[in-house]
Amino acid sequence: MAKEMLSVNNLSISFGGLRAVDEFNLTINEGELYGLIGPNGAGKTTVFNLLTGVYKPDVGIIKLDGKDITGQPTIAINKEGIARTFQNIRLxxxxxxxxxxxxxxxxxxxxxxxxxxxxxxxxxxxxxxxxxxxxxxxxxxxxxxxxxxxxxxxxxxxxxxxxxxxxxxxDPKLLLLDEPAAGMNPNETKELMETISFIRKNFNLTILLIEHDMKLVSGICERLTVLNFGRVLCEGPTSEVLNNPEVITAYLGE
Amino acid sequence: MKTLINKFNSDKTFKQNTITYAIVIVAYILCQSLILGGVMSNSMKGLLIQFCYYIIMAVSLNLTVGILGELSLGHAGFMCIGAFTGAILYKTLGEVLTFKPLLLLICIVAGALLAGLFGFLIGIPVLRLKGDYLAIVTLAFGEIIKNVCAAVFLGKDSKGFHISLKDQAALNLEDSGEMIIKGPLGITGLSFTVSFTACVILVLITLIIVLNLVNSRTGRAVMAIRDNRIAAEATGINVTKYKMLAFTISAALAGVAGVLYASSLSTLASSSKNFGYNMSIMILVYVVLGGIGNIRGSVIATVILVLLPEKLRFLSNYRMLIYAVVLIAMMLINWSPSARAKRDVLLSKINIFKKKTDEKEVQ
Incomplete structure (x- = not known):
């Protein structure tokens, strides 16, 4: 069995009365390209912020490469090997x-x-x-x-x-990409997909990405987790998840 | 020499920094030759040292405002600490140490260290704040420093130092004792002699410290925090450490300027005229006119704005009015986008070489 790079157990956080992320579980194996999808406001970026220590979870455990990094400050988590990009570019x-x-x-x-x-x-x-x-x-x-x-x-x-x-x-072990293709035209997206595949191979990376562009998601992600209202709706291999009627309902409505 | 020329042409920051140092050195040589030729007026001679400490102030404030990106309105406070440290040391060590350059060096190093220490201590609460709040709190700290320095009484006798915030009598000095700080009257009987050359060397050292810092791993970390704190943290930059570092260095350099300021006086007293927020704002004006984050700009703007009120003296009562008008005009010409566009067009017409290269690029 492949080595677990990231394992998230029962992760929850509330802002006031809102449960932004609720009992979130995720396991990513080393070298995997994993997608996190879900409608707007589902809590995807909040998950990224929890993983990188921007927010401290109310409960739950985050392990990177077998090491517990829950509640560590952002800088320490970066040194442990998680790097990220931002949805609204922060250069x-x-x-x-x-x-x-x-x-x-x-x-x-x-x-x-x-x-x-x-x-x-x-x-x-x-x-x-x-x-x-x-x-x-x-x-x-x-x-x-x-x-x-x-x-x-x-x-x-x-x-x-x-x-x-x-x-x-x-020099991260795990790279988090928050909507890398947002605002890109189809050509740029295609090029980006190639680049992501390239860096994953050449930099020995495990990648977790949030994305709305289903072409990109189905093109390069091996497994997916779908988030809806802060909860995991379903997870599994990409093709299965994207054909799941529950997922289609969550995205398109009844 | 050839390698240096090559480096000058290929390395952009090296080129820019060299130009900055060259401007200072050329200006120095020009002033020296004017003095030797006997052409320079006495009032101008008096201004030379002022140029130096104001340049150091502006450059050090630019480190906080331009490079670290935090608006500090209490910079004069650190200058005050430097000035008093230097003056106290001068008074106490002056009799023992007769070799003046060494005494001056000790005063400057101590002034820088103590101002830096205060910068560090004040930085701990202040740098937790952002933007306007930070500006207001630095303003308050600047005023506190100024007022404490104006209230303190310090004396020395055979038993050592005596300090009081009340009055001279409370010190219980022996008859042979000597007053050092007389409260609001300050420190009297100063007779530093700092040469213009020494001041220019200090300006160059300040520039070297700041410019070398900016173009380094440390400077990049500081600027990264300025540009995007969240991204800097996510990239593994220790935000607190680098903010404190930049603020402390900035304060220490202001301390050096303070020692030079004290050295140009016979009596050093802390009042709103010299270390109040007026001074902090004035230095900020130099920085803003020169361009926030532009170190060379700070140097040039300082020289112009220190010189201007002196040259406008013939206007007597209207002097400060005209000064303000000129200031507004300069800000507009220098920084309003439309004026800058017009200026660039004008410059490209004048500068034939530039025009040619532009055309090449188009082709």
């Missing part, structure tokens, strides 16, 4: 494309603030390594020619890609 918009990725490399390449201010040899050595690594990542996403542009100057589709590149720079 460091006034910084260059290259610097955005270099921020992602922050915890992997270290030198002290003092060696930066005094420009000691260590600074130049590590900066050079960082530049090479960052350019390598940008090449994967075909962004290397735009490295010197400000992140906000990139067209929309490339901003989405840059966000993924930045997340990858933190």
């Amino acid at each position: 460091f918009s006034d910084m260059s494309v290259l610097d955005n990725v270099k921020v992602g490399l922050h915890n992997r390449f270290e030198y002290s603030t003092l060696s930066a201010v005094l420009r000691l040899p260590k600074y130049f050595k590590v900066e050079k390594e960082m530049n090479e690594k960052a350019m390598e990542l940008l090449k994967v996403f075909d962004l290397d020619k735009e490295a010197d542009l400000k992140a906000s100057q990139l067209p929309y589709g490339k901003q989405r890609k840059l966000e993924i590149a930045r997340a990858l720079a933190t």
Whole structure:
């Protein structure tokens, strides 16, 4: 049996009287590409926020690669190996494309603030390594020619890609993608699907993605969980789930 | 030399930083030659040191406002701490240490350390806040520092230091004792002699610290927090650590400016005229006119705005009115989008080289 990368048990959170996520369970195996779908307001992004420590769950246990990470702060969870992108793009918009990725490399390449201010040899050595690594990542996403542009100057589709590149720079085991294809045209979506497959193979990744674009979901996800009103409606292999009458009702109404 | 030229052409930040340092050095050489030629007026000579400490203030405030992205309105408070630390040390160590450059160095390092320490302590509560709230609380802390410095009495005798917030008599000084801080009257009998050269060196050191910091792992972390705190956290950046770091360094540099300020006076007293919020706002104006986050801009804007009121003296009563009008006009010309577009068109007409490259790009 494959190794469990992420296991979520009985996860719940309430905001005031609203049970945003209710007894949520999820198991993702290593190397899997998993989809989390559901109508608007079903609590998908809240699940992401719980997984990355933005919210603390009321009850439930989250285990990453066998280690309990429930209730840890966001930074610690990132260091444990979860990286994410955001539904509404959150880039460091006034910084260059290259610097955005270099921020992602922050915890992997270290030198002290003092060696930066005094420009000691260590600074130049590590900066050079960082530049090479960052350019390598940008090449994967075909962004290397735009490295010197400000992140906000990139067209929309490339901003989405840059966000993924930045997340990858933190060297995650598990990558969470929140609607990566939102606002993309069919061509861009197709290209994105190829990129996701490529990085999953080449970076040894497990991927969990939220998506509304069913073409993308059925095209690349192996298994799905459907969320409705904060509860798991059903889960299983993609084709089965998408043909489930309950799921169709939840999406299209009675 | 050739490698340096290559680096200048290929590395964009290296090029920009070199230009900034070059501007300061060229300005320094120009001023020195004017002084040696005997052309510079006395009032201008008096301004030179002012330029230096205001530049250090503006650059350090730009680190908080432009790079960290938090509006601080209490920057003069840290300058006040630096000024008083420097002046107290000067008074107490002045008799023992006769080698003045060393004494000055000690004053500057101590002023920076103490202002930095206060920056750190004040940063703990303040940096939990955001935006307007942060601005108001820094304003309050700035006023507290100023008022405490204006209320304190400090004296020294054979038994050591005596401190009181009440009055001079409460210190119970021996007859041989000496007053250092006389409450609202401040510290008298200062006679620092800081050369213009030393000040320019400090300006350069400040610029090197800030610019090197910005273009480093640390600076990127700070700017990432400014641009998007949530994303920075999700990317593994320790938000609290880097906010504190930037704020502390900014405060420490303001402390250096404070020591230089004290060095230009014979009597240092804390009042709303020098360390009040007026000063903090004035420095903020320098930063905003120079461009938030633009370090070189801060340097240039400071020089212009310190020089302007002096050059407008012939207008007597209308001086500050005209100053305000000029300020508004400069802000508009520099930062309103339509004025900037017109300015770019004008510049491209003047600059033939630029026009040519533009055409190439179009083809």
